[in-house]
Amino acid sequence: MPTRILPAGADPDAVRSLTTLLSQLPDAEPVPPVTDSTRLIDTLARLAAESVDELPEVVVVHERIGPVPALELIREIALRFPAVGVILVTTDAGPALFAAAMDAGARGLVGLPLAYEDLAHRVQAVAQWSSGVRRHLGHGGADVLSGPGGTVITVSGAKGGTGATTAALQLALAAQASGRATVLADLDLQTGDVASFLDIQFRRSVADLAAIADISPRVLADAVYRHDTGLALLLAPGEGERGEEVTDRAVRQIIHALRARYEVVVLDCGAQLTGATAAAVEGADTALLVTTPDVVSVRAAKRTVRMWDRLQIRKAEETTVVVNRYTRVTEIQPALIQRITGTALARTTVPAAFKELQGVVDAGRVHELDARSTVRQALWALAGELGLAKAADGPAHRGGRQRGGDRGAVGFRRRKE
Structure with a gap:
């Protein structure tokens, strides 16, 4: 033969x-x-x-x-x-x-x-x-x-404040709760908020792995913070200037080490494109882009998708948009966002319910978000849709064509891009 x-x-x-x-x-x-x-x-x-x-x-x-x-x-x-x-x-x-x-x-x-x-x-x-x-x-x-080699998911924001970190954290918690070994890595290297959302003090960060050529399981374990939920955390450096130490090559090595150790690897990439986040998005199994249904965010999502395509980081059709703070009465509906960006669209949308989040965010206890919260239910349903966890109980919020959707398209076009 x-x-x-x-x-x-x-x-x-x-x-x-x-x-x-x-x-x-x-x-x-x-x-x-x-x-x-x-x-x-x-x-x-x-x-x-x-x-x-x-x-x-x-x-x-x-x-x-x-x-x-x-x-x-x-x-x-x-x-x-x-x-x-x-x-x-x-x-x-x-x-x-x-x-x-x-x-x-x-x-x-x-x-x-x-x-x-x-x-x-x-x-x-x-x-x-x-x-x-x-x-x-x-x-x-x-x-x-097929193994060893976990699933890598990147979560990026179309711009700051769209809820990418909340989404990344809840997706990781859902995967961990389903019994899958999960790590959440904060690659928003200058302004990462994962540690603040969980109110934790830490010594080691992703920057401590940047200069290591061969990341052994022992070295990796020393850099990872183990949260009370069982979730493993690889945090952004406390000193933002140290983020420059994390190059694209370092990120590839780190992701390789994480993929070999964990079943699910969730990477919070923030809203800024760096060499590190570009490498993460390029190598991910699934790349999520979180946007809110407003003109500024959708324009930012379109710019991001086009930039990824120009730089050959990721094609539009290989990117999945997640619509956060969704309401049925908003002028810009998910189907319109999909047409504008040219991306795939997550079936699950996340409702506009900031009051559910405010208390746990202020207390640094986002992991304790009530199971009855519509935001948590939607994000855990999204984890199920992505194959990271079993679908969450409770209603899933689905995006789709709503009455007035055509008016939304006209309204968006009238605001010249």
């Missing part, structure tokens, strides 16, 4: 040369190459969803791949797709990099410039290893390939 080999690299000339050489190997079947880490992971995830047997036996990663660095990418592949053997192609074939690649989960390393014999020998050895793993996994392999 031919060995399927997936080349991956950002340099077109290097990938073309690699593919040409791979096609000369006996019983080799190179598949179309991918040009970045995101496409590689997406391709493997799609194939794994069909069957273990659909996955390539060998993935050859060129050192100049991005945006995720090669070793981080190899570590993620090894964790999420253990039946795939990874070979790193690099100009530095020294013992230090060899050890680092093996620690990350690579099955081999081939130096540049490529030599036919070296590549053939390594591909054959890795293909045999991959076949043995698949025989061992048998028909239960599909379940193994």
Whole structure:
């Protein structure tokens, strides 16, 4: 049976040369190459969803791949797709990099410039290893390939004050209450309010993980605050200027570590776009954008969606808008917001009921929001809609076309954007 080999690299000339050489190997079947880490992971995830047997036996990663660095990418592949053997192609074939690649989960390393014999020998050895793993996994392999690796949800605000932190906190609490190991990370690095909403004092923050190249479970546990509810918290730094220490690369490493440890990872990204929040939104399984049904917020949501698309962070159709402070009589209804932004739309809307929140927010006890609260019921229903938790008891607030919706569209258009 031919060995399927997936080349991956950002340099077109290097990938073309690699593919040409791979096609000369006996019983080799190179598949179309991918040009970045995101496409590689997406391709493997799609194939794994069909069957273990659909996955390539060998993935050859060129050192100049991005945006995720090669070793981080190899570590993620090894964790999420253990039946795939990874070979790193690099100009530095020294013992230090060899050890680092093996620690990350690579099955081999081939130096540049490529030599036919070296590549053939390594591909054959890795293909045999991959076949043995698949025989061992048998028909239960599909379940193994899905983990470890939790679900990552980002919650961003169209602008400040739309309720993104409240939404992120209640989604995380709902997931935790359903028995799923859950962490809430505050990536609103200068102005994060998660600690204030829960009135907690803390020593460690996400900034303490920023300079650590390999985040071990012990290091991660030391940085995480364990709340009385059982919810794990990775908090924004108390000194806002330390937020600059958290780069996009650091965030990718942190999310990777959180995904490996928790079933549900909720990231509060605030309303400001930084390198850190861009990396989080780009790599999330689900990206939520919270807006309120008013002209200023909806315009801000549209700007945010367009900016994410221009910067190739996330396409509009891959973003889900959540409408907060919704009433049936508001002029701008959810269906209109969806048409304006071009995004997906959460079926569940969150009602305008700030009086329910005011007491617990002022006391720093948002986790004690009454179960009868319509806001909590809606956000826990949203958690159920997203697959994070069982749907909450009580009425779910559904957005949809209301009478007067056309008038709302006309009214919005009259306010020139």
